[in-house]
Amino acid sequence: MLVVSLLVGVACAFAARAMAERKGRNPGTWAAIGFLFGLIGLLILVCMPSLATDVAYAADTGPMKSCPHCLARIEASAGMCDRCGRDQSRAA
């Protein structure tokens, strides 16, 4: 019985590690959770939101910066401030 439990734990650890990699989470941490908690650990990981999707979403919106004139949050690539309309090309 102990051998079967170990095999199930190792299988869940590998599955959790692969799933964590796809979700952009720490594979080592989730491999340990999969080994210790088995199918319950896998279910927890399935329910966790994917960090990889969050990163992709952040990349879509682009990096932000503060307007040096009015401190509004604007896109780093913007040539003009959305709020005060001042030129951003000379600002660092």
Ligand SMILES: [Zn+2]
């Ligand atoms: Zn501004």
